[in-house]
Amino acid sequence: MQNGLSLSFGHAFVAPDQRRHRSSMSVQIPGNPRQLEIKGACAIIADSTWRNAIARQAGDISVRGFLADYYSTPDHWDIKTSATRVLRALNGWCYSQSRYVQGGSYISSLSAIVFRGRESFLFHMGDTLVFRLRGAEFEQLSRDHVTDLGGYRYPSRALGMDNNIDIDHMSLPLKIGDVFLFTSQAVRGTLTPTDYVHAIRQQDNDLDAACERLAGMARERAGARGYGADAFCFQLVRVEGLPSEDAGLPEQLPGQLPIPAELEAGDRIDGFLIESIISKTSRAHVYAVRDEASLRRMVMKVPSPEMSSRNPYLEHFLLQQWIGERVRSPFVVRIVTPPRPRRHLYYLMRPVEGQPLDHWLEQHPEAGIEQRLDIARQLARAVHALHRRDILHQAIRPENIMIDEHDQVVLIDFGACARRLDDDNNAALALARDGRLGMHSAPEYALGLGVSRRSDQYSLASTIYWLLTSAMPYAVAPNTLKNEQALSTLTYRRARDINPQVPAALDDALQRALSARRALRFRRLSELIQALRYATTFTDDEDDDVSSLSPDKTSETPSRQKSLRLWQGIAAALMVVLLVVVVIK
Incomplete structure (x- = not known):
């Protein structure tokens, strides 16, 4: 009985210079057994047109982009959902980037097979070729999407060719010994099905050698017919082992698990003791729990039982x-x-052993401007970490910002988070508007406009403004606006008018980040972070001289000056030692 899925593979290119090749291929078999069983193994080929100046780059980006993104999709997505979403996102990127390329494009045909358990899943667009050899039966699995223009055959429905794309997909049962062949359209007219079968069977124990044999045969046939053979490539994948027929996934996927009933302190679930109830809403319950085996304390978030039928x-x-x-x-x-x-x-x-930011400020009204700026910088870094993963938090407000006993900031609550698909993420907008709007939400949420990372930028800046002034930047709360014309009625209140200790440069940066219109905010969050990094307070007498100072000088704190003097002293001591050694010699 086989323990699980096992594959072998080989490949070969026909090209005098690999840098000029227009095709890319890869096979990825996860080393993590759980990932292999959830996401499977993947074999892929991409092939661009011969007149494309960046054909090789187009193929490489298609292959690497698909593999990287596919294995980063959530575990609860099925194979079809994961692959098609990744391909559509990749298609959109390739299509948009082609506008900036002269003499070429990021268009390529692509075929990918995901092997999981006892099944395979084919995803195809364009004119790349995928065949299956089972016993003596050799059949083509992919369909040729080509257009004849002036005697030349060009791929149609290829990756990056149009903003919208149709993806062929099919599932096939696997058998031990199945061999899958991936190649490009250029091989058409050179080899027959009999040639393929003989070459593979004669090198049955070495798939690399079988691919090399196919490449040699194709080169010889192409030369005899008077055309080049520098666009041929072959990749073979053979199924060596499969899980037993009655074997499923060793562990249920998260999406298949039942929602527990409402829990109380003292209840037990999966080896955890419920110690207390942190919060209960109509959407989720949050508990403080302790692992009864390790005694480790954790926080458990559980969907509310009422949400069991709400699939979204x-x-x-x-x-x-x-x-x-x-x-x-x-x-x-x-x-x-x-x-x-x-x-x-x-x-x-x-x-997180601490308290929310609003409670912390109530207990620390004497907190100085530098301490508040330090909290603001930490919070900005938290939001930046999410944005680097293309994630919108959408609920940046004081109650979701924890401050521990060491004044460390921890941003909590993923309840409104969404993946940033584009600058008009309607799904993210709907998610955040579902009873989650607050005083620090950007105006576009209330008005039903598109949201993006700049929406988080607004919420971050609004929270920082409140942190520094204990007030809001506008007299009218943006979440109460009724139409887009009302944006013109919002007038920013200078933070320095409320708290003179706020640096003028930081006030200017906050004003821009808090622009009522999303397009007028900073293009990147790093620009606001830069303003926070160099924010230094001055007395009223010093304000006139601030503009003459460089960022490096304005950001020198006493601790930095002390460190500088320390290193200057060490350098001087080393110089004295060096002079003594020279004199002795």
Whole structure:
């Protein structure tokens, strides 16, 4: 009985110079057994047109982009959802980037097969070729999408050719011994099905040698017919082993787990003791728990039982865990891997020993401007860590910002997070507007306009403004606006008019980040972070001289000056030692 899926593979190119080749191929078999069983192994080929000046780059980007993004999709997505979403996103990128290329484009045909369990899943667009050899039967699995123009055959429905794309997809059962051949359209007219079968069977124990034999035969046939053979490539994948027929996934996927009933302190679930209830809403319950085996304390978030029939919400709940697992920042709450297989739907987080920012400020009204600026800088880094993963937080407000006993900032609550698909992410807008708008939400949420990372930028700047002034930047709350024309009625209140200690340069940066119209804000969050980094307070007498100081000088704190003097002293001591050694010699 086979223990699991096992594949062997080989490939060969026909090209005097690999840099001029227009095709790319790869086989990826995850080393992590769980990832192999959830996402499977993948074989892929991409081939661009011969008149494309960046043909090789187009193929490489298609192959590498698909593999990287496919294996980064959430575990609860099925194979079809993961592959098609990745291909559509990749297609949109290739299509948009082609506008900036002269003499070429990022258009390429692409075929990919995902092998998982006892099934395979084919995704295809363009004119690349995929065949299956099973016993003596050799058949083409892919369909040729080509257009004849002036005697030449060009791929149609290829990746990057149009903003919208149709993807052929099919699932096929696997058998041990199945051989899959990936090649390009250029091989048409050189080899017959009999040639393929004989070459593969004669080199049955070495698929690289079989590919080389196919390449040699194709080169010889092409030369005899008077045309070049520098566009041929072959990749073979053979199924060596499969899981037993009654074997499923060793552990249920998160999306298949039941929602636990409402829990109370003292209840137990999957080896965890419920110690207390942190919060309960109509959407989710949050508990403080302790692992009874390791005695480790954690926070458990569970969907509300009332949400068991709300598939869109459950889809997003699973996305929350996926987001938390991939963001690595000391300023963002960490997801904890369960120590045991789960039997219910929930996820675990590292506990934060502290209090929300609004409670912290109530207890520390004497906190100075520098201490508040330090909190603002940490918060900005937390948001930046999410944006680097193309994630919108959408709920940046004081109650979701924890301050621990060491004044460390931790941004919590993935409840409104969404993946940034584009600058008009309607799904993210709907998610955030579902009863989650607050005083710090950007105006576009209330008005139903598109949202983007600049929407998070507004919420971050609004929270920082409140942190520094204990007030709001506008007399009218943006979340109460009724139409887009009302944006012109918003007038920014200078932070320095409320708190003179706020640096003028930072006030200017906050004013831009808090622009009522999204397009007028900073293009990148790093520009606001830069303003926070160099924010230094001055007395009123010094304000007139601030503009003459460089950023490096204005950012020198006493601790930095002390460090500088220390290193100057060390350098002087080393110079004295060097002079003594020279004199002695």
